[in-house]
Amino acid sequence: MKKLLFTLLISTAFISQSCISNNEDPIAVAPVEGAIGDPIVGGATQPNQVWIDLSEVDPLSKKPRQTLTKRTDWDLALYSGNEFKVIVNSSIMMAAAKIPNVTELSEVNQSTVATLKTQVQVANFKEANTVYIDDVKGDFPAGYTAISEIKATSTENGIYLINMGKDIYKGNVPVGSVTTGGDERGWKKVQITRAGEGYKVKSANIDGSDYYEVTVSKNAAYNYSFVSLANKKGVFIQPEKNKWDICFTVFTNTIAGAGSYIYADFVNNNNVGGVGVYEVIVPGTASGLDAYNNFKISDVQQSKFVYNDHRVIGGNWRNPVGTNGPEVYGDRFYILKDSDGYTFKLKFTRLTKSTTDDMGVAGERGFPQFEYAPL
Numbered sequence: 001m002k003k004l005l006f007t008l009l010i011s012t013a014f015i016s017q018s019c020i021s022n023n024e025d026p027i028a029v030a031p032v033e034g035a036i037g038d039p040i041v042g043g044a045t046q047p048n049q050v051w052i053d054l055s056e057v058d059p060l061s062k063k064p065r066q067t068l069t070k071r072t073d074w075d076l077a078l079y080s081g082n083e084f085k086v087i088v089n090s091s092i093m094m095a096a097a098k099i100p101n102v103t104e105l106s107e108v109n110q111s112t113v114a115t116l117k118t119q120v121q122v123a124n125f126k127e128a129n130t131v132y133i134d135d136v137k138g139d140f141p142a143g144y145t146a147i148s149e150i151k152a153t154s155t156e157n158g159i160y161l162i163n164m165g166k167d168i169y170k171g172n173v174p175v176g177s178v179t180t181g182g183d184e185r186g187w188k189k190v191q192i193t194r195a196g197e198g199y200k201v202k203s204a205n206i207d208g209s210d211y212y213e214v215t216v217s218k219n220a221a222y223n224y225s226f227v228s229l230a231n232k233k234g235v236f237i238q239p240e241k242n243k244w245d246i247c248f249t250v251f252t253n254t255i256a257g258a259g260s261y262i263y264a265d266f267v268n269n270n271n272v273g274g275v276g277v278y279e280v281i282v283p284g285t286a287s288g289l290d291a292y293n294n295f296k297i298s299d300v301q302q303s304k305f306v307y308n309d310h311r312v313i314g315g316n317w318r319n320p321v322g323t324n325g326p327e328v329y330g331d332r333f334y335i336l337k338d339s340d341g342y343t344f345k346l347k348f349t350r351l352t353k354s355t356t357d358d359m360g361v362a363g364e365r366g367f368p369q370f371e372y373a374p375l
Contacts, residue, residue: 146160
């Protein structure tokens with residue numbers, strides 16, 4: 001009897017293993033049940049960048065974990081991978097251009113860059129100016145960067161004119177509108193070289209005042225190390241690269257034939273950290289809500305995940321000029337796969353504040369909401 005039982009157990013195990021090997025790869029099951037997300041964007045001036053990890057829900061609030069940073073907290077992001085790439089802060093309309101015929105910061109003054117200043121501008125509807133911003137797809141490290149890749153030979157790295165973009169707007173904004181930029185933040189001259197396996201950043205005002213120099217090490221746990229030229233220090237901005245999936249932010253995008261343009265209510269996915277996304281558009285005759293609720297893991301199309309463009313969600317989820325004011329599109333939702341292989345469905349449920357309280361007024365932009373569930 002024992003021998004028969006043993007044989008049956010071995011046979012069962014063999015059958016189970018055979019079934020697994022004949023099917024697709026096992027599906028990673030997310031350690032959460034899904035939740036409602038209320039990103040703290042901060043209202044109509046949208047001062048915050050909000051980094052959200054869908055795989056971690058706070059046990060008290062029942063909300064996904066979010067990390068807040070002010071958009072003006074950083075200026076440069078220095079890549080932590082093998083390449084030596086640097087990007088500027090798109091959320092505050094920063095831009096950069098190499099200054100010709102100079103090799104030292106001391107050679108740069110107001111007359112040296114007077115003409116260049118008129119060109120290194122963002123959102124002025126000049127297509128040629130897109131060379132002064134980074135690849136809007138965020139396909140780094142492969143994508144184009146306004147600051148050339150940092151070379152091993154220090155003298156081969158140029159001096160750059162940095163347009164520091166715009167501060168957070170400090171005035172009142174009409175209900176239903178947004179204001180993404182306030183006062184100009186000025187200009188810097190910057191040179192970046194390698195420092196062993198890290199970076200050395202040197203910067204100053206155009207007249208040479210407020211000089212700053214810092215060495216920044218790469219940290220493989222993060223996509224980037226960040227530097228604030230305005231505050232003259234290194235800063236922590238993004239969570240670790242496998243601890244965030246999407247970011248709510250203001251974003252500099254491009255319009256074909258019209259150059260760069262600044263967008264509010266933008267949502268980027270962490271493609272540098274291995275997060276892929278695709279959009280599901282529901283046919284006009286079907287219910288978007290029903291389609292979302294009925295969508296299951298067997299409906300996922302792996303070939304549709306986009307990993308080389310972090311704008312798949314972007315601003316596509318909302319209509320800022322709907323018939324009754326700003327609104328969320330009800331005919332679409334998103335499928336996201338994180339760096340651990342967990343797959344989620346996500347849809348947006350709100351663009352503006354629903355009620356008036358001490359945080360803002362009903363109808364005010366900058367109070368988005370979404371819901372999601374693991375598949």
